[in-house]
Amino acid sequence: MTAIPLHFELPENLTATKFLKKLAKKIEVEITSQQYTIKSFYDSFDWRLYGADIVCEFNHSRITSQLNLINRKTGELIAQEKMQDIPAFSKDFPKGRLKTLLEQKLEMRALLPICQLPYEAYCINILNKDRKIVLRLQIDEHEFLTNTINLLPLKGYEKATKSISYLMKNIFCLKPIDSTVINSALKQQKRKAKDYSSKLTIKLKPEMPADEASIVIYRHLLQAMKVNEAGTIADTDSEFLHDFRVAVRRTRSGFSQIKNTLPAEVISQHADFFAWLGQITGLTRDMDVYLLSYKNYQQALPLSLREDIAPLQAFLKQKQQAAQKELAKKLKSPEYIKQLMAWEHYLNQPLPKKSKESNAKMSIKALADQRIWKVYIRLLKEANAISESTPAEALHDLRKTCKKLRYLMEFFQNLYPADEIKSLLKALKGFQTVLGDFQDYEVQELKIKQFSEEMMDNKTPSNTLLAMGVLVQYLDSMRCAARKDFAKQFALFKQAENKAVFKKLFAHKA
Amino acid sequence: MKIIATYNIKGGVGKTSTAVNLAYIAAENGYKTLVWDLDPQGASSYYFRVKPKIKGGSKKLIAGDRGLDGLIKATDFENLDLLPADFSFRNLDLVLDARKKPTQRLKKLLAPLAKEYDFIFLDCPPNISLLSESVFEASDILLSPIIPTTLSLRTLEQLKKYIKDSKLKHIQLIPFFSMADKRKKMHREIIESLAESHPDILETVIPYASDIERMGWERMPLGGYIKRGRSHDAYQALWQEIIRRTL
Incomplete structure (x- = not known):
């Protein structure tokens, strides 16, 4: 079975506000927040999280600050926690799932900021008849990158995810993209993921003197x-x-x-x-x-x-x-x-x-x-x-x-x-x-x-x-x-x- | 993973609000948490605006062919999921009785969820039945809300005796006062006198309060609509006390 696309690119001329107006004509949406956010990516110096297919992002805005661990391949949210400051070491995190996961992956390594990306974040809920949230959407309006719309599926509400994904792709004709912007953010800073490893990878030719x-x-x-x-x-x-x-x-x-x-x-x-x-x-x-x-x-x-x-x-x-x-x-x-x-x-x-x-x-x-x-x-x-x-x-x-x-x-x-x-x-x-x-x-x-x-x-x-x-x-x-x-x-x-x-x-x- | 059952032989003592509010706090603290609504009345499912219905009903659920994971619904709150109730749960005893080793069933069904969740709350119906025996086998902690009345205390003693007689050594029984009305002299006296004679009863007392009753109107845990207040603080304190005592 092909995976349902969850991340889409908004065309250059389409702002988040314009898109939301269009969307509201099709389904009932509830805009929960709109805020200027700074997304900071974190990892150890030797990319232990990225190497384990985890993206660690700290989304910091005036109202809320949250650290998310996301599966780099599937976009699935693995763990999250509201926090104001990021401790350098996993041992100093508050007890919980996030700490356990970070301790396993980072061991003695410090969690360091890798790069930042400022954007305007629009958080939207899609509700059912009982006003229960069946899907969350987030539109990220970037200054230097193309704007994206991300579907954040909720367990047990796969039908809603499928139908909204269909709407994005086939009715709004949006282009599906990769789950995370970390690589684009790194590219902006002329960096690449895994640009350091303690393992030796020396390329030699056999006939070299x-x-x-x-x-x-x-x-x-x-x-x-x-x-x-x-x-x-x-x-x-x-x-x-x-x-x-x-x-x-x-x-x-x-x-x-x-x-x-x-x-x-x-x-x-x-x-x-x-x-x-x-x-x-x-x-x-x-x-x-x-x-x-x-x-x-x-x-x-x-x-x-x-x-x-x-x-x-x-x-x-x-x-x-x-x-x-x-x-x-x-x-x-x-x-x-x-x-x-x-x-x-x-x-x-x-x-x-x-x-x-x-x-x-x-x-x-x-x-x-x-x-x-x-x-x-x-x-x-x-x-x-x-x-x-x-x-x-x-x-x-x-x-x-x-x-x-x-x-x-x-x-x-x-x-x-x-x-x-x-x-x-x-x-x-x-x-x-x-x-x-x-x-x-x-x-x-x-x-x-x-x-x-x-x-x-x-x-x-x-x-x-x-x-x-x-x-x-x-x-x-x-x-x-x-x-x-x-x-x-x-x-x-x-x-x-x-x-x-x-x-x-x-x-x-x- | 810790499995916490909110249980009392008596009904109407605040089991569901305890399960729902403590699960909300655990999830807010970053723990992946699941509430399993085992009560056919489906009150916790109602609080989370989830339909009290599961595919195939209790028979298929207990047979365990499909696993529990596919039946779980995300709530509107981060880190917090729900396994909804179903009206067929009124026959859970009969369904369990038809299986081999019925008291082990729940434990077996929950085992695969250990990787995914840090806490699982079992919101149980009252009475001592085959289902509650299965709950006792599966749980690490039996959290028992008691109203400060003589009758409630009698049922607590019954429960203690039952746990002792059944040699359920793995389970930690944690009673606490719930729906306590400080305006009532009897409530005050019972709480005071029992604090000394029953050190196992938690110090935190959950008050009888209208904002807790409002959960049914708001259809969400207390923390979803109020961020401070007596009831809110009481549940926070209760959670901290449980964590201190068990982890």
Whole structure:
């Protein structure tokens, strides 16, 4: 069955008032309001709502302000709530359906204004004999876009929707259009939806010389750093710093893993800068992680202690803010700007036709095959050597090797069949999770112990310290569980099926 | 999803106005809410200007072949839907009796709506019957309006005993005073004396008021035509107290 058109465009010469006069001759309409409204679209920086086919619009007028979540594909209203201001984080929304939905989709990301659209909104009800509303209409009279008329169906009154839609299309000869104006509004501001994603999508050609491909990769990573810089400095949400750090780490990984493509002296000149960036961002990120884990910490405690842990959150917040302030200062420093510009300047220089670096003019596909296969074999060797009695350091080293492999595969993923490389990345991610958990729980256990010592000097209530003790115990049990799970997860990763795909994709030319 | 039944063995105690007004407040607070008018008299359907008629009547409804979703009507208020009554609901007991596990039917029928709604209010007819047993099985909260008279209190005790005897451990019985007339000495005395002896009774008291009676004239929940006043504030307070006690 074809869907009934619900959104129509009004011809240029037809104003809302003129159209309403025409409509009133055909059916009984009740105009409930006419008001100047500003529609602001909201989403996270990485478009989590749009990606989930949700449009979040805040319609603000003199009389009322309402936040709507709308299905981008069907135009169906998923949730709405009257509110005056939009909190930055879903956790700060009033309890209700809207909050639940936003929490699921946004997680730790802030809800940010994306673009605005002013318009005159006419709200109209279509009533039946009992004066019950059977359909709502809204005419949006825009200044810069064409005017639209939107049918807002009501459950159980499909017949009314169908007949009014027929009237619009066949009697008034209006043109059906897309359900949302978000894309037109973005276009006006020369933007496009999903113009940022933390996922790497680097387009490389297999025959591209490796030095040229390296430049493409580094430019992409530099761009990621630059777009996340302002949000990191402003501490808009913790993901800006996270993505900034990932771009730094990937660049550093590139320096060590895509070797001998760019001049060694250039790499060594900039490597120190990226190492410094890794170091100065570490403390703030650690504090962000503890704060993000706080809810889990609380849940891990017995009910009687859940309230007692609250001073830990305040302590973490204080530490995070101090670290963030320091970080922001460093990211605004002339030294940082100078070094970043130097790196950018280098990446924009034309490459020499000849290079003394051994891999510079090799095809990127051949180099990618070689590097990925080599690191994969190293990973298997390191993981195979791990037994129940192996010290934790070996697992930490293995975690680093996994990260190197992951970054290499992500840099070069478009050189390989999408479904096969995606399945390998998925398997690797699964394996990385257990190694990540093992190390994270260990570090957190040590850190919480250290924090409790610091807090002890600040006259912290004894029950808080008791709760932190219980938390340390919990983290320890989780660390042990991750350690036990290692063998199972490794067996899953090294299974013959994955091995065959690794071999097929990367080994033949290595 | 929480299922709240407004129920009392006695009739005329304010069950429908409670269901309709609390559902309106829940919806206004952003919760997707449904009112199921189980009373063949169709008073909640009337308040929402929806015809008390469903396709196929109670037989097809209870058979559950088509699901409840297709029978639901949007009200004139955001986030608030209604499953209308039907005159055939007068025979719901008989229809239920003809099914296997009749007391489980309502619960089964409501289960698919869990994703869509945050609150479902069941506006129940009076009496203890097979239908009310089915309502008890399906509900999380049994909200029982009581008029501050000795007879009403007797029925509350009967209900408590019934819940205990039937081992309905999942259900939370929440009684509150409804249609209380402060001009009546007996009403005042009963409310005062019971506040101490029955801590389970909510503190909020819904008054006997002409603006609540006006719902039938306006054909909409109280909040649809007045934005402040004693009755309006009382329902708001009642909702807040229920939320505090149950969520």
